[in-house]
Amino acid sequence: MSKVAVVTGSNKGIGFGIVKALCQRFDGVVYLTSRDETRGKEAVAKLNELGLKPEYHQLDVGDRNSVEKFRDYIKAKYGGLDILINNAAVLDADFMSGTYEDVVNSININYKSIFSMKELIYPLVRNNGRIINISSDCGHLSNLKNEYWIKRLSKADLSEADVNEFVNWYVESKKNNTYNPEDFADGGTIPTYRVSKIALSAVTMVHQREFESKNISINSMHPGLVRTDMTSGSGFFSTDEAAETPVYLALDAPQSLKGAYVWFDKKVLDWYDYKADYYFKIKTLNW
Numbered sequence: 001m002s003k004v005a006v007v008t009g010s011n012k013g014i015g016f017g018i019v020k021a022l023c024q025r026f027d028g029v030v031y032l033t034s035r036d037e038t039r040g041k042e043a044v045a046k047l048n049e050l051g052l053k054p055e056y057h058q059l060d061v062g063d064r065n066s067v068e069k070f071r072d073y074i075k076a077k078y079g080g081l082d083i084l085i086n087n088a089a090v091l092d093a094d095f096m097s098g099t100y101e102d103v104v105n106s107i108n109i110n111y112k113s114i115f116s117m118k119e120l121i122y123p124l125v126r127n128n129g130r131i132i133n134i135s136s137d138c139g140h141l142s143n144l145k146n147e148y149w150i151k152r153l154s155k156a157d158l159s160e161a162d163v164n165e166f167v168n169w170y171v172e173s174k175k176n177n178t179y180n181p182e183d184f185a186d187g188g189t190i191p192t193y194r195v196s197k198i199a200l201s202a203v204t205m206v207h208q209r210e211f212e213s214k215n216i217s218i219n220s221m222h223p224g225l226v227r228t229d230m231t232s233g234s235g236f237f238s239t240d241e242a243a244e245t246p247v248y249l250a251l252d253a254p255q256s257l258k259g260a261y262v263w264f265d266k267k268v269l270d271w272y273d274y275k276a277d278y279y280f281k282i283k284t285l286n287w
């Protein structure tokens with residue numbers, strides 16, 4: 001039976017780099033997926049020009065109906081999958097008008113989408129499979145300065161409900177105009193993105209516990225500051241370079257690496273070290 005790898009939001013940027021690298025190294029079928037079919041098929045054509053042959057399927061992680069269709073397709077065609085890289089994300093809300101609707105939309109794509117993936121796609125991940133959540137340096141706990149939430153997110157028995165309440169606390173603060181930049185590092189810059197990624201890395205550890213019985217490894221990682229549309233081309237790494245650690249986690253890391261937060265240089269960091277200096281600094285963008 002074919003092994004199957006799936007990368008979300010892979011028509012461009014880091015996701016595209018990951019598909020490219022997996023096509024070169026993975027002994028199985030690689031799915032490039034995108035919310036927009038035209039953009040996705042154009043990306044496949046670019047890889048075909050390099051002699052690489054990813055498969056394609058539409059997948060909008062923010063649209064449950066789309067995730068269901070993808071689930072049905074993979075289940076019927078392969079019975080399951082082996083590698084899932086949750087890469088799709090947006091940075092819109094913090095740079096556009098920053099309206100409440102923008103905040104909700106970004107949180108939905110970057111964080112809440114993980115729940116429809118978990119419900120519909122994770123059960124298809126075969127024993128000893130791997131799930132990699134592309135988080136960010138914005139996802140390390142040191143991005144948070146609010147003592148109550150630092151403590152609550154550090155609980156050994158952390159639950160989805162804890163993480164959801166954290167996210168809702170922030171979203172409500174945007175709705176009620178009570179958002180306090182002092183609750184976050186770096187003067188509270190790009191708070192929606194920070195919250196979505198802190199939540200994604202936190203829930204990674206919860207989901208690891210839930211899928212332990214199938215010996216699935218679920219980790220989150222920071223890909224480095226990468227030259228993509230998200231950073232308007234600012235960054236230290238190309239998308240090919242940025243793909244190295246996600247692909248390492250998918251193919252080379254020990255299966256025993258579980259529920260970890262991994263840096264772009266493959267080092268496992270202590271996610272709970274809230275006093276550390278790992279948090280994102282806006283000045284590194286050099287805009």
Ligand SMILES: NC(=O)c1ccc[n+]([C@@H]2O[C@H](COP(=O)([O-])OP(=O)(O)OC[C@H]3O[C@@H](n4cnc5c(N)ncnc54)[C@H](OP(=O)(O)O)[C@@H]3O)[C@@H](O)[C@H]2O)c1
Pocket residue numbers: 008009010011012013014015034035036039059060061062063086087088089090109134135136137222223224225226227228229230231235
């Ligand atoms: N670049 C960096 O320096 C950096 C640093 C830390 C973390 N990251 C993380 O790395 C990942 C990739 O970012 P990137 O820099 O490659 O960004 P990017 O170039 O903007 O690419 C983002 C991708 O996600 C897709 N996407 C957005 N919403 C989606 C949805 N609802 N369903 C499916 N796909 C969707 C986009 O599709 P469209 O083309 O349709 O918009 C695009 O393909 C993200 O998780 C990001 O947060 C990036």
